[in-house]
Amino acid sequence: MSQKYDLVIVGSGPAGLSAAVYGKRAGFDVLVLEKNPMSGGQILNTYEVDNYLGMPGINGFEMGMKFRQHAEEMGAVFEIAEVTRFADKDNCKVITVKDGDSEKSYEAEAVIIATGASHALLQVPGEERLTGHGVSYCATCDGAFFRNKTTAVVGGGDVAVEDAIFLSRICEKVYLIHRRDSLRAAKSLQDTLFRCSNVEVLWDSVVEEICGQEKVEALKVRRLKKERAEEEPVREECVEKECVEELSVDGVFIAVGIRPNTELLQNIVTCDEKGYLLAGEDCVTQTPGFFAAGDVRTKQLRQIVTAAADGANAVASVEKYIIRKKKE
Numbered sequence: 001m002s003q004k005y006d007l008v009i010v011g012s013g014p015a016g017l018s019a020a021v022y023g024k025r026a027g028f029d030v031l032v033l034e035k036n037p038m039s040g041g042q043i044l045n046t047y048e049v050d051n052y053l054g055m056p057g058i059n060g061f062e063m064g065m066k067f068r069q070h071a072e073e074m075g076a077v078f079e080i081a082e083v084t085r086f087a088d089k090d091n092c093k094v095i096t097v098k099d100g101d102s103e104k105s106y107e108a109e110a111v112i113i114a115t116g117a118s119h120a121l122l123q124v125p126g127e128e129r130l131t132g133h134g135v136s137y138c139a140t141c142d143g144a145f146f147r148n149k150t151t152a153v154v155g156g157g158d159v160a161v162e163d164a165i166f167l168s169r170i171c172e173k174v175y176l177i178h179r180r181d182s183l184r185a186a187k188s189l190q191d192t193l194f195r196c197s198n199v200e201v202l203w204d205s206v207v208e209e210i211c212g213q214e215k216v217e218a219l220k221v222r223r224l225k226k227e228r229a230e231e232e233p234v235r236e237e238c239v240e241k242e243c244v245e246e247l248s249v250d251g252v253f254i255a256v257g258i259r260p261n262t263e264l265l266q267n268i269v270t271c272d273e274k275g276y277l278l279a280g281e282d283c284v285t286q287t288p289g290f291f292a293a294g295d296v297r298t299k300q301l302r303q304i305v306t307a308a309a310d311g312a313n314a315v316a317s318v319e320k321y322i323i324r325k326k327k328e
Helices: 012-023 041-045 060-074 139-146 158-168 185-193 306-328
Strands: 003-010 031-035 078-080 084-088 093-099 104-115 117-119 151-152 175-176 199-202 205-211 218-225 240-248 251-254 259-261 290-294
Touching: 003 012, 003 093, 003 306, 012 041, 012 060, 012 104, 031 104, 041 060, 060 078, 060 175, 104 306, 139 151, 139 158, 139 251, 139 259, 151 158, 158 175, 158 185, 158 199, 175 205, 290 306
Parallel strands: 003 031, 003 104, 031 078, 104 290, 151 175, 151 251, 175 199
Antiparallel strands: 084 093, 093 104, 117 259, 205 218, 218 240
């Protein structure tokens, strides 16, 4: 027989943990399901967080533990479990998880999806080992740590170009490394980028290794074609000439894509073309009883502070939903 809760939260990053705190404050029986042994989400891989109000310089792991402790002290129940499927039934939502070699299910009046999003990886030597020690996936989060230093951005889309522009304002030198001979970013962004005198675009280039002992010190970059003329930012014929060179950098920002963790919800909750759950600031999805909080939903800014805010907003919407449901 399934255990029943008022609210089940899937994911325990900042959005899920915030929702757990606010859920308990609202008087709900709250269960938090997390597939990883530790809560905190992506901030666990952040060496230092410097943009969360009142906690300047806090270690990402410490922040995650503080968030988790707060939720536990409020009385939220946690279980390490990987969700295998969701079901939307008339009177409840059913969440099925792995239980050893079998499965078990939970029922809930409402479900908050806070499963976050995953950054696409380069999958090169040194990337995993140096993540949080010079390897970052968020320039606006970590760029300030590299003020007046040399950094590199990997990618060619809007996010990569925006990151390079942002870093150009605080870094001494920025390399933008792109595997093709033209960018995918919007023309307006490219125009701004090419006006940044301290940004050097390495066309037709791929990162083969991220080097360093305790922190990032250099990149091994394979140039697939001969470098084009600096004054000509548009496409031109290139002469084939592969070579590997080592660039001295203090940090590298990887912007080769991000995907929301919504695979199990595609047939339950409406998503946009990129897979993000369609939900506004109230975190209400188009499927009654399902709410989306944090990086997993459609939104402008994906940061710790906006994720935490989503957790509070999602619970406020859950309260309205359950009250309305009881009146029906």
